[in-house]
Amino acid sequence: MSKKGFNTTNLHSDRQDNPEHGVLHKAIHTSVAFGYADARELAEVFQGKRSGYSYGRQMNPTVTALQNKITAMEDGVATAAFATGMAAIASSLLALLRQGDHIVSSAFLFGNTNSFFNTLQTLGIAVTFVDATDVANVEAALQANTRLVFVETIANPVTQITDLQAIGELCRARGIVYCVDNTMTSPHLFRPKRVGASLIVNSLTKYIGGHGNALGGSITDTGLFDWTQFENIYATYRSQPHELWGITQIRKKGLRDIGASLGPEAAHHLAVGSETLSLRMEKACANAQALAEFCEHHASVKRVYYPGLRSHPQHARATQLFDGYGALFSIDLAAGVDCFDVLNRMENVVASSNLGDTRTLAIPVAHTIYHEMGAERRASMGIEDSMIRFSVGIEDRDDLLADFSRALG
Ligand SMILES: *Cc1c(COP(=O)(O)O)cnc(C)c1O
Numbered sequence: 001m002s003k004k005g006f007n008t009t010n011l012h013s014d015r016q017d018n019p020e021h022g023v024l025h026k027a028i029h030t031s032v033a034f035g036y037a038d039a040r041e042l043a044e045v046f047q048g049k050r051s052g053y054s055y056g057r058q059m060n061p062t063v064t065a066l067q068n069k070i071t072a073m074e075d076g077v078a079t080a081a082f083a084t085g086m087a088a089i090a091s092s093l094l095a096l097l098r099q100g101d102h103i104v105s106s107a108f109l110f111g112n113t114n115s116f117f118n119t120l121q122t123l124g125i126a127v128t129f130v131d132a133t134d135v136a137n138v139e140a141a142l143q144a145n146t147r148l149v150f151v152e153t154i155a156n157p158v159t160q161i162t163d164l165q166a167i168g169e170l171c172r173a174r175g176i177v178y179c180v181d182n183t184m185t186s187p188h189l190f191r192p193k194r195v196g197a198s199l200i201v202n203s204l205t206k207y208i209g210g211h212g213n214a215l216g217g218s219i220t221d222t223g224l225f226d227w228t229q230f231e232n233i234y235a236t237y238r239s240q241p242h243e244l245w246g247i248t249q250i251r252k253k254g255l256r257d258i259g260a261s262l263g264p265e266a267a268h269h270l271a272v273g274s275e276t277l278s279l280r281m282e283k284a285c286a287n288a289q290a291l292a293e294f295c296e297h298h299a300s301v302k303r304v305y306y307p308g309l310r311s312h313p314q315h316a317r318a319t320q321l322f323d324g325y326g327a328l329f330s331i332d333l334a335a336g337v338d339c340f341d342v343l344n345r346m347e348n349v350v351a352s353s354n355l356g357d358t359r360t361l362a363i364p365v366a367h368t369i370y371h372e373m374g375a376e377r378r379a380s381m382g383i384e385d386s387m388i389r390f391s392v393g394i395e396d397r398d399d400l401l402a403d404f405s406r407a408l409g
Contacts, residue, residue, distance in 0.1 A: 006188070007278050009072050014065055014271075026065035028268045032056035048240065048248075058256045062264035066271045070208070070218045073187040073274075074200050077223035078247040080255055081216060081267065085183060085203025087260030088217030090116050092199065095254035096148065096177070096246065098232055099124035103148045104141045106132035106162060108155035108381055110181070111369050117150075133314060135166035142170075147232065148177040153192070154184040154318075156355070157330040157365045157389040158382045159305045161314035164321060168196030175229045177246075183207070183356075188281040189322045198225035199246070204270045206356030207327070210280050214269035216262050221247040280358060280394055284327035287360075287400055288392040292329045294401055300342075300408040302386075303332040327393075328355055330365070333386040337408075339364040342388065345407040348399050355391035360400060362390045 004012075014026040034053040036042040044050035053059050067079040082088040097103065097120070105117055107129035117127045130137040132151045149171055151162040164180070171178035179199040180192035186207035192200045202208055204216030227233055227245035237248045255261060285308075292306035304311075307318035308325030318325055333339055343351050343362055352361040353369055363369060366385045370378050392400070 006073065010069055010277070011275055013069050013072060017065070017068075025268070026062050026271065028264045029061045030264055057259055057261045058251065060261075060264050060267070062271075063262050063267045066204075066216075066262075066267040066274075067218065069271060069274060070187075070202065070204075070220055073208075073277075074182070074202075074220045074222065075191055075193050076200065076220040077243050079218050079220040080247060080251050081204070081218045081262040082255065083217070083260040083262050083266075084215045085201065085205055085217035086112050086116065087258075088201055088203075088219045089113055089181070091254030091258045091260055092179075092201075092219045092250045093120065093125075093148070093150075094258065095250045095252075096230075096232055097125050100145060101147045101232070102126040102128070102143050102145045103150060104128050104130060104138055104146060105149075106130065106151040106155065108132070108158060108160045109152060110156055110183075111373065113150075113181070114373065114377075131160075132162045132167065133160050135163045135170055138163075138167050139170055142174060142176070146174075146176055147230070148179055150179045150181070152181040152184060153190055153322075154307060154326050154328070156184060156328065157305070157370075157387060159307055159312065159326070159329065160382075161307055161317050161321070163317075164192070164195040171198070172196050172224075175226070177225055177230065184326055184328060185322055186277060186281060186356075188278050189285075189324045189326065193222040193224065195321070196224055197222055203356075204274075205354075207281060208277060208356075209270040209273040210277060210356060210358060211269075211273050212354050212357040212359070214266040214273070216266055216270045219247075219250060281324065281327065283394040284392050285324040287394070287397050288327045288329055288390070289325065290397050291390065291392060291400060291404055294404055295329075295331050295408070298404075298408050300334050300337045301331050302334045305330045328389065328391050330387055330389045332384045333388070337386065339367075339386050339388050342407045346403050347406070348395055348403045349390070349407075355389075357391065358393050360390060360393040360395055362388055365389050 045052040070079040128141040177198045180197040181201040183203040200220040223243045233245045289308045295301045296304045306329035349360045349362045
């Protein structure tokens, strides 16, 4: 594909690949199996000598079209799509890591990723959680058997911003896989390849799909990591070009063997949603900025967490790295203000656990998504009992401001 802008490339990508009947959208292909007139071709597909489809759990044409869009958005070499963002994370790490390995992870982590990393520990893969807003903490945690560093761009719900550039340099110098979860920024605001990411996770459920109507996840290889230095690649996957070793092992040991495959209908929804990613992000970020500023000066609010505020500890880093400050912010309420009462007074803001929808959603995090991890871990992540997280949508700004004004009193 010629180097066009982000949106042009995305909008026209389905037409690049010989579309049937001149369709502008890739068709929803529901066939699980694929037939070959020459049985030798089928064998070559299995052996990776010819591109083609074998079985729907591993590959599907509608899903491939979406993968190509994500690869272009992230400026990568290849993408594997999964049924959910968690499937992408869990399947990829299980495919790449072995018992006795060690990973370093940001301590400020999506709750279910945190839970999965605890499961990894029970399987003999050690995890050290560090404050990744400072590369020094990551460096201090590295061991001889550290295979991978995992971070998010903007953490949820406190919006800490990872020391992305410096950790990228550290991982490159030490030959460690650098896995960046880009969900909170989306490729519209940030391309993790710029800071040296090896692998990029996106929960397609969130901003890329954008409408809360389909689940999906992806992992993109940027081509920057030298897989010949990674001992865990099985011999059978070393016949491909070097840059494809990692994604091949993820597709075989992760997607194929674990089987959390993305369905073609969901892939279609996500692909259509992705067409307006930039428009939605710009509007949602502008709304989030206005609401965060409103809350910052309100007597019922003790503290606001939003990278777009000058008071945010990593405001300068966000300005330098991202093309915007994101559409998610959180508040701690002043003493005596009840988070449930505030939420119940809102008309346009929906009490809901998702984020990245076109609608503004809000959740009292300590009582819901971060309930299971317990008070001690919540405190270590800076999560107060009164905290509300807002995932800001694309409604008219004044309607949202009126809602906040009414709800906060
Ligand atoms: C939602 C989310 C995930 C998981 O995505 P699902 O599609 O819900 O499985 C992973 N990482 C981050 C940062 C998320 O916000």
